[in-house]
Amino acid sequence: MGEMEQLRKEADNLKDQITAARKAMQDTTLQEAAASINVVGRVQLKTRKTLRGHLAKIYAMHWSTDSKLCVSASQDGKLIVWDSITTNKVNAIPLKSSWVMTCAYAPSGNLVACGGLDNMCSIYNLKGKDGNVKVMRELAAHTGYLSCCRFLSDSEIITSSGDCTCVLWDIETGTQKTIFAGHQGDCMSLAVSPDFKFFISGACDFTAKLWDIREGTCRQTFGGHENLSRINYILDLCKLYDLRADQELITYQDSSIMCGVTSLAPSLSGRLLLAGYDDFNVNIWDTLKAERVGVLAGHDNRVSCIGVSSDGMACCTGSWDSFLKIWN
Amino acid sequence: MSNNNASNNLIIAQRAVKQLRLEASVRRIKVSQAADDLKNFCLQNATRDPLLMGIPSSDNPFRPPKSCSLF
Numbered sequence: 001m002g003e004m005e006q007l008r009k010e011a012d013n014l015k016d017q018i019t020a021a022r023k024a025m026q027d028t029t030l031q032e033a034a035a036s037i038n039v040v041g042r043v044q045l046k047t048r049k050t051l052r053g054h055l056a057k058i059y060a061m062h063w064s065t066d067s068k069l070c071v072s073a074s075q076d077g078k079l080i081v082w083d084s085i086t087t088n089k090v091n092a093i094p095l096k097s098s099w100v101m102t103c104a105y106a107p108s109g110n111l112v113a114c115g116g117l118d119n120m121c122s123i124y125n126l127k128g129k130d131g132n133v134k135v136m137r138e139l140a141a142h143t144g145y146l147s148c149c150r151f152l153s154d155s156e157i158i159t160s161s162g163d164c165t166c167v168l169w170d171i172e173t174g175t176q177k178t179i180f181a182g183h184q185g186d187c188m189s190l191a192v193s194p195d196f197k198f199f200i201s202g203a204c205d206f207t208a209k210l211w212d213i214r215e216g217t218c219r220q221t222f223g224g225h226e227n228l229s230r231i232n233y234i235l236d237l238c239k240l241y242d243l244r245a246d247q248e249l250i251t252y253q254d255s256s257i258m259c260g261v262t263s264l265a266p267s268l269s270g271r272l273l274l275a276g277y278d279d280f281n282v283n284i285w286d287t288l289k290a291e292r293v294g295v296l297a298g299h300d301n302r303v304s305c306i307g308v309s310s311d312g313m314a315c316c317t318g319s320w321d322s323f324l325k326i327w328n
Numbered sequence: 329m330s331n332n333n334a335s336n337n338l339i340i341a342q343r344a345v346k347q348l349r350l351e352a353s354v355r356r357i358k359v360s361q362a363a364d365d366l367k368n369f370c371l372q373n374a375t376r377d378p379l380l381m382g383i384p385s386s387d388n389p390f391r392p393p394k395s396c397s398l399f
Binding site for chain 1: 337338341342344345347348349350351352354356357358359360361362363364365366367369370371372373374376377378379380383388389390391
């Protein structure tokens with residue numbers, strides 16, 4: 001069909017335009033710009049607490065905004081809310097489906113959410129009147145697994161799914177407010193901007209997309225406009241993209257690292273990037289110099305999730321070894 | 329049946345082009361400016377970063393105090 005050919009040509013032209021426009025902004029590299037800064041000194045964090053209680057692999061964890069409580073999800077079918085300082089279990093919530101892949105703590109501290117192979121996002125009220133934690137809402141509409149969820153408030157949550165979409169939900173009514181469609185592969189994770197206006201999703205189509213939450217539109221796409229057909233094996237890398245320059249700034253890689261990154265968390269100033277790997281370790285990177293400045297070794301299996309508390313005082317890691325560790 | 333598929337593919341292609349036009353029109357800044365802003369943010373906030381600066385044990389909520397104090 002003539003029109004399809006035209007559209008294909010126009011698409012290719014636009015992709016080339018984007019590549020050229022990005023290249024035109026490359027008057028230097030982050031490496032060059034940071035040349036005058038010294039690498040951060042060796043960072044040695046110690047395990048301060050070990051949170052024991054899960055009976056199977058931990059798949060996700062999320063800090064509460066109070067920097068004290070955190071929630072973890074394990075395929076033992078439990079969501080546990082921990083006091084990270086005393087190591088006490090504040091709540092142990094049994095889940096209907098044990099195939100959980102993600103969990104989240106609402107900024108208010110009132111709610112937690114989780115989901116996984118049940119394709120649903122279940123919201124739990126931690127502050128119910130009788131003290132029992134119950135399911136408050138089951139958000140069902142995704143046609144694929146729930147890979148990640150993050151609260152905007154007690155009334156709104158964003159989910160990412162194996163059905164290639166992300167959704168903004170109204171928790172009160174249990175309905176979808178906005179569907180963010182565009183990814184060509186399973187959406188695996190999402191992160192919300194501090195002002196709650198945007199979020200970024202990462203997917204199996206090798207791209208990350210920046211979404212305007214209120215407009216419901218995709219503003220930028222990273223990693224996808226290049227021709228990826230030459231890649232015939234998956235190379236797990238860690239890359240830093242700048243939103244305003246609309247491109248990759250640097251890659252965090254080391255020839256001695258032969259495995260994939262499972263999770264990421266920046267320190268408070270952004271100078272350190274903590275990344276969990278399949279080889280049971282966490283590598284600490286100097287964000288500006290792209291050099292490894294520390295290692296957290298202590299788990300006996302893959303580090304599946306990591307998070308730095310809001311006040312920046314501690315890093316929490318969750319592992320397939322069923323333990324969570326607090327480091328600083 | 330094949331007509332439906334053809335028009336569906338057309339709609340998908342039109343949407344893809346529309347999206348690419350949007351993304352192509354994004355205002356970009358130079359990498360030098362982005363890098364400088366990133367550098368400055370990290371350096372200015374360095375002293376406030378506990379994991380970077382280290383935490384004295386007396387200020388570390390995750391470490392038990394070494395001695396017992398009565399207040």
